[in-house]
Amino acid sequence: KRYPLRQVHTYHSIGIVKYQSVPDIPQIAQTRLNIDQLCLETAERIVATSPQEQQFLRELVSPLGKIDIIPCGTNIEKLGKISKTDAREKLGFNSEDKIVFYIGRFDSRKGIETLVRAMAESKFRHSPNLKLIIGGGSRSGCSDGLECDRIRKIVHELGLNDMTLFTGRILDEDLPLYYRAADVCVVPSHYEPFGLVAIESMASYTPVVASDVGGLKFTVIPEVTGLLCPPKNHLAFTEAIDRILSHPEWAKKLGEAGRKQVEAQFSWSGVALKLSELYTQLLSEPAQRLTIKQKF
The missing domain is CATH 3.40.50.2000 (Glycogen Phosphorylase B;)
Known part of the structure; x- marks a missing residue:
């Protein structure tokens, strides 16, 4: 000034x-x-x-x-350009796997605990095909490292070790593979001004289950590109995730609508x-x- x-x-x-x-x-x-x-x-x-x-x-x-x-x-030219089958093959997953994906910081406000507890209640919990992928880096002894340790402890206490994969930091060139391989991407934040992960997932033809807060109300269209849930309500997230996993043809329609939404409103x-x-x-x-x- x-x-x-x-x-x-x-x-x-x-x-x-x-x-x-x-x-x-x-x-x-x-x-x-x-x-x-x-x-x-x-x-x-x-x-x-x-x-x-x-x-x-x-x-x-x-x-x-x-x-x-x-x-x-988001850069729609780098997302959704590989088939789901090829993405899973590159990452070592099977076509029968039911993959739930989270990517983001380890921060209590990101609601990762809500997602983990939701997975513990899933009707697919005892299926060997259910996979939870938690992506994001953390630093030992720092706040994100402490939160990562806390989430790992909850995963262990709930008996979810076998189904849960902590990837650590995912490289930019690999992130499109994870988005595309997933059946559903979950954004369980307590507060999110915009929610870039949601549109990156939608650009990858992957439906989104997100908290009904902030900018996620703008980016995710309920029953069209994904589902919205009350924040911190793990049972609501369980129901939403299971709905998408139970209806693959509907999930495909959600993903296709999500891609069109991003192309129309959220391209770089x-x-x-x-x-x-x-x-x-x-x-x-x-x-x-x-x-x-x-x-x-």
Whole structure:
């Protein structure tokens, strides 16, 4: 603002929403909340990634500021380009396997425990073909490593060791194989501003079971591209996952609809075009000079 420059801002997450699902609020919280509000009120434009995020900003952060909705995107040219059979062969899985896939950080807010407990209640639990793949790296002694250890302990206590595979960090070139090999991808987050995993899965023709929160309400269309469940409700996740595993032809239709949805709304080229149009518009307008009061 001193120079002045046009500022376009997208929130990685919204502090006031994030802290609602955190048991121990950090000391930096008030500073974070002040900066969230300052960005919204002073940037030339805020880009929200979903209507739900726009609503949170308006209701919980500030009624001031200009907000456009432009979703996140994914590279559809690298996803869904291999057959399910070939993907499974490359990863060492059988055609009869029922594969449930999670990919993401090891963080209690990601709801991995909900997924694990859901699998323990599955009607397919005692089938040798049921597989749970938990993808994501972690560091020993750090918060993600401690969460990984906690999840492994729950898996052991529930007797799910034989069906569960912890892959560690999955390389970018291998991730499309896992998405395509899976029968269902699960996003059990307690809070998710957008949920990139959901659209990556949909781009791979794989139906999604996700928490009915945040941007996942925008990206996943219930009964069309997947199913939504109340967060932290493992029995609801069990029912949704089992429905998809029990009806492969319906699951295929969900996957095909998901791919079309991503092609229409969430491709890199489409998102880039919308952002380019926004930047062009803002560059045609004079930049604002503002005196910003220190609030933190």
